[in-house]
Amino acid sequence: MTKSEVAAVLEEIGTLLELKGENPFKIRAYVNAARAIETFGGNISDLQDEEALGKIPGIGKSIALKIKELAATGSLKYLQELRAEFPAAILELFSISGLGAKKIKALYEKLQISSIEQLLKACETGRVAELPGFGETTQAKICKAIEERTRHSGYFQFGQIAHEAETLRSDFAAHPDALHTEVAGSYRRRKEIVHDVDLLVATKKPETITKFFVGHSLVESVIAQGPTKSSVRLRSGVQCDLRVVSTAEYPFALAYFTGNKEHNIELRSRALKRGWTLNEYRLAPLPVDAKAKKKKPANKIPKVRDEADLYRAVDLDFIPPELRENWGEFEAAEKNAIPKLIEKENLRGTFHCHTLASDGHNSLEEMAEAAQALGLEYLGIADHSRSQIQAHGIDEKKLFAQVAAIRKLNKKFDGFRLFAGVECDILRDGSLDFPDEILSQLDFVVASVHSALGLSEAEMTGRMVRAMENPFVTMLAHPTGRLLLKRESYQIIIPAILDAAARTGTWIELNAAPKRLDLDWRWWPMAKQKGVKCVINPDAHRAERLQDLWFGIGIARKGWLTKTDVMNCLPLGKIEHALRAKRER
């Protein structure tokens, strides 16, 4: 049983308790515990170790016992009993926006509705509108939400909505009444998956800004519109919320809406400890009445002009938005230990790009030109190897023709260089698609898995470790193989992969393609600790997709990486040596 499976069970218990109308704080305890176990970074090798579980903040005696039972027997009596009280399909009703536990409970008790299909039927026959607390409008909204749900999941890859988000940002930035503009929320934290866009604007003319927003050409429909908050659906299908505040409120709102939730709770609790209350508008003294007798006089409230002032007010260094996940950033900010995160400008080159030779859409020359236009000093070409039939994998002959073409082109460049490589398939047994004699003639080798994806955890891990043990394999590409919102990771033991990478001197790719963003940011602190080096690659199949590097930078920052952790921050003069280091060991 994995941590996330345990978290899913706790989450489900929370939902079922909500349906039962249980004490809201008990419900929150389960939801919190689910989050706690999922995000817990430390070692819990044994989920049956009740004592260790209980030490995780948010998990107490009762929940620790339940986790233990779950880990030991694979099931949980308490959950079985809860499930027995409701039809199984009822949980899917929670995926409809606008429906929460109270409404679902009413639908179930009054109309015996327990599935989306039944709900749609009841809406169409007008029975929902007749329920107390519901009405014609609510019924129509439910119909629309069901329709929306079938059109898209409500979750988007960061890259799918980045263009709209940036367009809105720049359009507001150019608006004369918008004094400050930022896209906050999970977008600003550079989460790989976002489900809405949070736009924040400081202004003296809220009505004008709101009007401009709901009338924007990217807006498909308006969901809600009030004096300080409006919500719309954009053309891509993503929901976008606008918050309008004053300039004085802006830094508080920016921090508040950048989140995440756990980060905000910690920030507020730090304010409370200093005798203040923090919300999205201001830092204010605590109300004097409540249990104030023993209390020492509240500290003077400092002036806050930007986010850095706010963090300073609670005795913290500034925390970059990407780190605001309550994932160790508070401890680091207290000890002046927030690293100087990598920036886009630090990247000097990149590897793992495709050309017309395999399944890319541009020539060597076009890829090189695009790389130079981005200010890069070098670009590594790595087309697919021969066994990738569907991706037009190249054979030995084509590969050497490309190497020759690259060597020839390099004579023309000034201050720029192409490196000749290959994206070599890792075969089922961990051997490589080309023999060492061929690989040794290349500047670098990207190794990756594209076949036999269903191997067991032990087999898949062993396969990758064996590939990394090859001295000519410079880097391991998209290590988990996940396709965001589409395909889960292969079954692999990532710490074992990282250990092998550290031992063999193999770089691990941070694949910057927005559908991958693999290796995931959550693993990079561990990778770094083990001494593993990162390489940020776009896996570009078109020249313009080299720009995906920007997504990779966001994830690298989110993974606490600095420029010294990322090999392709090395300048041209040093990267060549670094590429040879492993094979010369």
Place this chain on the structure above:
DNA sequence: GCCGTTTTCGGCCCGACTGTTTTCAGTCG
């Protein structure tokens, strides 16, 4: 159900918007 540099009992983040109400409950973030 969890938690404690205010507390082992009594809190637990809280504000915005909508729709159905006629002062508020429900949902969301």
